[in-house]
Amino acid sequence: MSFSIDVFLQLLLNGILMGVIYMIIALGLTMVYGLLRILHIAHAGVYTLGAYIAFSTYVVTHNIFLAIIAASIVCAILGVIIERSLYLPLLDKPAYIPLIISIAVYLLLAEVIAQIWGHYPIGFHVEEIPRESYEIGKVMIGFHQIIFLAVITGFILALWLIINKTKIGLASRAASQDFEMAMAMGENVIKVIDFNFIIGSILAGIGGLLVGIYYAKVFPYMGDIVAYKALVVIVIGGLGSIAGAIIGALILGIAETFLIATLGYLLPREAFAFIIMIILLLFRPQGLFGKVE
Amino acid sequence: MDKKLAVAAIIVIIIIIGGAIAWWYLTKPPAVQPIKIGFHAPLTGFAAADGLSALHGAQLAVQHINAKGGVLGRPLKLIYYDDACDPDEAIAIAHKLIEEDRVVAAISGSYSHPTLAASAIFNESGIPYISAYAVHPEITRDKPYVFRVGLTGVPEGKAMGYVAGLLNATRVAILYMDIPFGTTLAENAKAYIEDVLGGEVIYYEKYELGETDFSTWLTEIKALNPDAILAPAYYSEAAHIVSQAKELGITAPIIGCEGYDSPKFLELAGDAAEGTIIVTDLDRDSPRELVQTFLSDYKNMTGIEADMVGASAYDAVLVLAKAIEAAGSLDPDDIVNALKNLENVEMVTGTLYYFTEQGNACKPMVAQIVREGEFHHYADITDPDIITPPE
Numbered sequence: 220m221s222f223s224i225d226v227f228l229q230l231l232l233n234g235i236l237m238g239v240i241y242m243i244i245a246l247g248l249t250m251v252y253g254l255l256r257i258l259h260i261a262h263a264g265v266y267t268l269g270a271y272i273a274f275s276t277y278v279v280t281h282n283i284f285l286a287i288i289a290a291s292i293v294c295a296i297l298g299v300i301i302e303r304s305l306y307l308p309l310l311d312k313p314a315y316i317p318l319i320i321s322i323a324v325y326l327l328l329a330e331v332i333a334q335i336w337g338h339y340p341i342g343f344h345v346e347e348i349p350r351e352s353y354e355i356g357k358v359m360i361g362f363h364q365i366i367f368l369a370v371i372t373g374f375i376l377a378l379w380l381i382i383n384k385t386k387i388g389l390a391s392r393a394a395s396q397d398f399e400m401a402m403a404m405g406e407n408v409i410k411v412i413d414f415n416f417i418i419g420s421i422l423a424g425i426g427g428l429l430v431g432i433y434y435a436k437v438f439p440y441m442g443d444i445v446a447y448k449a450l451v452v453i454v455i456g457g458l459g460s461i462a463g464a465i466i467g468a469l470i471l472g473i474a475e476t477f478l479i480a481t482l483g484y485l486l487p488r489e490a491f492a493f494i495i496m497i498i499l500l501l502f503r504p505q506g507l508f509g510k511v512e
Numbered sequence: 513m514d515k516k517l518a519v520a521a522i523i524v525i526i527i528i529i530g531g532a533i534a535w536w537y538l539t540k541p542p543a544v545q546p547i548k549i550g551f552h553a554p555l556t557g558f559a560a561a562d563g564l565s566a567l568h569g570a571q572l573a574v575q576h577i578n579a580k581g582g583v584l585g586r587p588l589k590l591i592y593y594d595d596a597c598d599p600d601e602a603i604a605i606a607h608k609l610i611e612e613d614r615v616v617a618a619i620s621g622s623y624s625h626p627t628l629a630a631s632a633i634f635n636e637s638g639i640p641y642i643s644a645y646a647v648h649p650e651i652t653r654d655k656p657y658v659f660r661v662g663l664t665g666v667p668e669g670k671a672m673g674y675v676a677g678l679l680n681a682t683r684v685a686i687l688y689m690d691i692p693f694g695t696t697l698a699e700n701a702k703a704y705i706e707d708v709l710g711g712e713v714i715y716y717e718k719y720e721l722g723e724t725d726f727s728t729w730l731t732e733i734k735a736l737n738p739d740a741i742l743a744p745a746y747y748s749e750a751a752h753i754v755s756q757a758k759e760l761g762i763t764a765p766i767i768g769c770e771g772y773d774s775p776k777f778l779e780l781a782g783d784a785a786e787g788t789i790i791v792t793d794l795d796r797d798s799p800r801e802l803v804q805t806f807l808s809d810y811k812n813m814t815g816i817e818a819d820m821v822g823a824s825a826y827d828a829v830l831v832l833a834k835a836i837e838a839a840g841s842l843d844p845d846d847i848v849n850a851l852k853n854l855e856n857v858e859m860v861t862g863t864l865y866y867f868t869e870q871g872n873a874c875k876p877m878v879a880q881i882v883r884e885g886e887f888h889h890y891a892d893i894t895d896p897d898i899i900t901p902p903e
Binding site: 223226229233237339340359361435444476479 | 717720723727732734735758759760776779780781783784
């Protein structure tokens with residue numbers, strides 16, 4: 220199937236938006252992996268809880284800014300609790316032990332959310348973000364999509380500034396390059412790890428809120444797909460690489476969109492993601508931006 | 513001495529109390545034993561919303577029937593279990609209902625796969641079993657004890673094509689969910705549009721159950737500029753389809769199915785639901801008293817608006833009660849014969865004209881349109897060529 224330029228541009232935009240959704244989880248996941256070498260699957264649970272906290276805050280206060288603040292605080296606290304109580308005590312254990320615990324925590328969080336808010340999706344409509352679309356050329360973009368892209372781009376810029384221009388960012392980079400050396404140099408490693416979990420969890424919480432608004436619903440199992448998609452993303456990008464996660468997410472989102480558009484429904488969307496990952500790993504096992512260890 | 517006296521007093525008291533109980537028990541009027549009706553539905557898990565609707569619908573029917581004196585002078589009693597939408601659970605429940613609870617008949621308020629699994633057990637045991645809204649064709653096939661009051665896929669798919677015809681749509685896009693429900697509806701809608709209306713299906717694609725982002729499919733559909741989009745789906749997918757179509761600037765009307773028939777669809781889609789037309793069997797604007805009583809009593813009982821699932825479970829109980837009354841006995845074979853001979857039974861979801869040889873309801877359908885956040889009457893679908901389930 221060949222596309223007109225209008226369809227091509229619309230699909231490209233759709234693909235970028237898909238990619239940005241995957242990016243939200245992938246960033247936190249790669250930050251934690253870079254530091255602790257733990258695959259933090261429970262991150263998707265933090266994301267889901269962020270969406271629900273924001274939803275309930277919005278329903279009560281009708282103030283989207285309060286919803287953002289509430290989701291950020293709750294998620295930051297939850298992230299640090301998971302880190303301090305589950306991951307730090309297990310650092311000297313084989314990698315599969317924190318992985319299994321992380322998966323269990325994700326499933327537990329989803330079930331707790333389902334018990335509190337119910338098993339079925341709930342509509343999430345925000346007055347401040349009307350669902351209007353604008354036509355630019357022949358490409359349609361929704362107001363909620365513009366907000367979504369703007370907030371995430373702002374967040375990534377802020378993340379870049381923090382990591383590159385602040386002392387704790389420098390410490391974080393040092394620790395992720397060589398954990399033992401940073402410790403030997405007297406760096407306060409716990410503080411650095413806390414910092415990574417706080418930033419990553421706030422991003423997950425706001426991400427959950429944004430995706431909830433994007434699809435106009437919250438759902439206890441909304442973390443399922445993004446959890447393993449984010450895994451694919453950070454494997455493509457190179458485990459532990461932040462730039463890799465950003466590029467990997469965009470590649471996956473765009474590739475999925477065009478594969479569905481050209482091949483139709485030969486395989487489920489999820490299968491495409493893993494095929495892309497396998498092909499990439501055959502040629503570059505360390506991922507696009509990963510270093511050979 | 514005091515001790516002996518105390519013992520004697522206690523014995524006397526026990527004898528008096530025991531005697532009183534025995535006297536009360538022997539002289540009270542014989543209790544009217546209720547007629548036990550089995551029921552299963554998913555009350556937990558992903559399908560719990562539908563399962564609870566079905567349970568509430570069935571309970572409301574029992575309440576209404578008992579308020580009017582029950583059946584054969586005896587009240588109905590619903591014995592229900594949670595099948596969690598799991599076929600293995602449904603099989604265990606079927607055995608429990610038949611062997612332990614000794615129900616007279618049973619009703620499924622569940623989805624296709626649990627219902628299909630349980631239907632075989634009820635049929636082998638010779639216990640009448642009615643499916644409220646499950647669509648799988650095999651549920652009733654060659655099972656003389658199994659009936660279905662809900663719609664089946666073939667008439668519903670044809671009816672979607674018929675609605676496209678009402679809109680004078682000749683170039684139609686079909687976007688369907690890749691499960692038997694979606695495939696059956698899509699195939700029959702396509703056949704109706706091409707063979708009966710002489711129209712053209714210019715887009716025919718599927719997606720996976722649980723999909724949330726339809727922008728790729730809808731971008732392709734928009735480029736083809738169809739007259740209408742037929743999209744068999746469940747309410748969650750449906751809400752995403754109508755919202756994202758609107759956001760992409762698609763103006764072609766979207767025609768849905770009974771999977772949309774839920775207050776959840778309206779809640780999730782919000783304003784984007786406006787103008788969506790669905791094929792279903794629950795007409796909320798019907799002037800019939802049965803329908804309006806059901807709608808208001810259901811809302812009073814549960815606090816939420818009734819949906820197709822609740823109405824179908826209500827109807828399953830209603831039809832079973834009619835058959836038992838007509839049979840005049842609780843013998844399973846008499847009840848099955850009575851079910852087979854039922855004609856023109858007024859139900860909430862339209863008139864049951866009759867059950868076909870394979871136990872499927874032949875009944876009219878109705879198209880509803882969303883206006884101001886509510887489903888309203890759009891058209892009746894009564895053409896026998898459309899509504900008669902194939903055998």
